[in-house]
Amino acid sequence: MPTEDSSAQKRPGNSPQGDGNWGSNPQLGEAIALFDRGEWYACHDLIEDLWHQCQGPDRQALQGLLQIAVAQFHLERNNRRGATILLGEGLGRLKPYGSEALGLNLPPLLDAVSCRLQALQQGLEPGDGPLPRLGSPQGRHLD
DSSP: OOOTTOOOOOOSSSSTTSSSBGGGOHHHHHHHHHHHHTOHHHHHHHHHHHHHHOOSTHHHHHHHHHHHHHHHHHHHTTOHHHHHHHHHHHHHHHGGGTTOGGGOOOHHHHHHHHHHHHHHHTTOOOOOSOOOOOOOOOOOBOO
């Protein structure tokens, strides 16, 4: 799990190509496709690689998505405590972006994660339905 004090070498710019455009990044597109299919472990690996290469505000958005993916992985293995912690951290990292992070449709995801987190915090079943699809990143330049 990445932390902010990671010593990983970062390339200039936000996208691995250094062009600041995530929409043209096939690795992010594949990570989002894995997220949408619920392939949490593989999604985690791709997002973590992107996270290590990223600088700037988009780094927090990637970390938030990564934490939600890992939380879902924990839920599938009945690790409610780990899922609760990571859903809360992921939600906290993504909420400030509203619908603007990485060109993705975040509001439905944020609503679903918030409901799951609240259920877990109240000792209720979080539900096992799929999370809303994020879709593909829109081509745009990031900060």
